[in-house]
Amino acid sequence: MSATVERWSEDHVVSAAPDAQVVRAARKLADPRPWSDTGTAGTLLWGSCTGSGKNPYRVSIDVAAPAYKCTCPSRKFPCKHSVALLFLWSRGDVAEGTPADFAAEWAAARAGRARRAAAKATTAAHSRTPEQKARTAAGAAARAKRRDKLMSEGLEELDLWLADQLRQGLANGVDRRPRQLTDLAGRMVDAQVPGVAGRLRRIAGEIGSLSGAESIERTVEEFGGLHLLVRAWQRRDSLPEDLAATVRSHLGLTVRADDVLATPGVADTWAVVASRVVVEGRLTSQRTWLHGRSSGRWALLLAFATGSARASSPAHPGTEVEATVHFYPGRGQLRVALPDGDLRAAPLTDWDPPVLTARRAREAWRDAVARDPWIEAFPAVVRGRLSRTDARGCALTDETGMIPLADAPGPDDGPPDIDGGDLLMMSVDTDEPTVAGEMTARGLVPLGLVEAGGVRRL
Structure with missing residues (x-):
């Protein structure tokens, strides 16, 4: 931790927060009064913040990585305590000093894990004999064969279930379908196709929140994609390698990061x-x-x-x-x-992003689906007039057309965690914002605003 880094600006601190709610809470805590044992040494930053519990929350930050550790129970990362300490540091309210024991232990543990990982990788690469490498390769091939068999059986079960739904009529059993999809997702986990399991859970949440023709339309669309994915897996040996790799990724088959980094x-x-x-x-x-x-x-x-x-x-x-x-x-x-x-x-300053019109955004989404039929989101920056389409919806419009603003799904397919239109309406002070987000089949999920050569997170 002997290296030093330039102290962050306030904008840099804001950009590190997971959302605006954490920023607001952190600003309230960015007061020296609830803090004790604060200090900085090299890239290490630490402090203890009085909270609602008996013991203060202990915060340790490596500002170079950056990496964060806080003893609070928040699932947001970095939490409000970490961001508050960054605010204090950015203002020069944290003095240099000797690391507190808890911060020194955390930093030492991180360094130790990094050394052990590097040593393990080096040992694995150089210490095995050719015979050991051959046995490892043979074992991996046998496991892959067993996995492929299990996957094929699970996907065949899924395809039969989809066919049964069509024969019975998609309008029948609508109320039971979300539960059936959730149960089927569990079986796909057992079949080692986690990507399909996650897709089934998402579909269950989405169609469960819809009704009538809208629910049936979404079901037809999603079931068609699932059937196509099953067929692609069954014919994987005849697919171009890049498309076969896309199929494997949507099924949930992982690629070792080391193999990717070797490209x-x-x-x-x-x-x-x-x-x-x-x-x-x-x-x-x-x-x-x-x-x-x-x-x-x-x-x-x-x-x-x-x-x-x-x-x-x-x-x-x-x-x-x-x-x-x-x-x-x-x-x-x-x-x-x-x-x-x-x-x-x-x-980020002086950024000149590729801004799309409504028509070009739709074309970009169409092109993305042509490359990858199972894609769920594609990045885009779109500029348009912000307007309401009805009591429930908002859109970006221009002379080329309209892009609906969509919601991002909430945790565990619950209520949306981003109400796209309402959030944007509350966040902009112009009638024609430039919005960064994810294009989906439902529209653009707004995630940020491009302003003055930078990005403001929503």
Whole structure:
């Protein structure tokens, strides 16, 4: 922790927060009075904040990574205590000193884990004999064969169920269908196709919130995609390799990050445009969209956590990072892997994004679906007049047409965690905003506003 970093600006601190609610709560806590044992040394920042419990919450931050640790129970990451401490530090209200024991222990544990991981990787790469490597490869091939058989059986069961639904009529059993889909998702987990399981749970939540013709229309659309995915898996050996890789990714088959990092990378200065957290049962994921200043390419960073752990991306909207990213295999694939190491972030300024009209946004979505028929979201920056379409909906409109503003699904397919139109209405002070978000089959999910060469997170 001997290295030093430039103190963050207030805008940089805001960009690190997971949402506006955390920023508001953190500003209230950014007062020296509830804090004790604060200090900074190199890249390490620490402090104790009095809360509602008997013991203060202990906060440790490595501002270079950045990485955060707080003893509070919040699932938001970084939490309000971490962001409040960053506000204090950014204002110069945290003095240099000797790390508190809890912060020093946390920093040492992080460094130890990094050393052990590096040593393990080096040992694994160099210590095995050719015979050991051959046995490992043979074992992996046998496991893959068993997995493929299990997957094929599970997907065949799914396809038979879909056919039964069509024979019986999709208008029949509408009330039972969400529960059936949820049960079927559990069986897909057993069949080792977690991607399909997650899709089934999402469909169950969506059609359960709709009624009448809208529910049937959504069911037809989603069931068609599932059937196509099953057929693609069954014919995977005849597919082009990039499309076969796309099919595997949607089924939930993972690719080792080390294998991805071994492919050629794309070096660029990446604008961190938008992010959102998705909670599904015990799994939390954070989706972060990047846009290359020179390459003009979009990239998606995914971070995962289970249980009470919190997913955290190393990149925060409203900043830019210099990095070499490596794209995962697959047609239309935007997910990337980053090499280990700290990302040096700076505030995003003078960003000139590829702004789309309503028509061009629809065309971009159509092109994305043509490349990947199972895609669920695609990044876009759209400018238009903000207007209400009815009592429930809002849209961005221009001379080329209209883009509905959609809601992002809430945790566990509950109520939306982002009410797209209402949130945007409350956040803008112009009739024609430039909105960064995710294009979906339902419209644009607004995640940020492009303003004065930067991005303001919604």
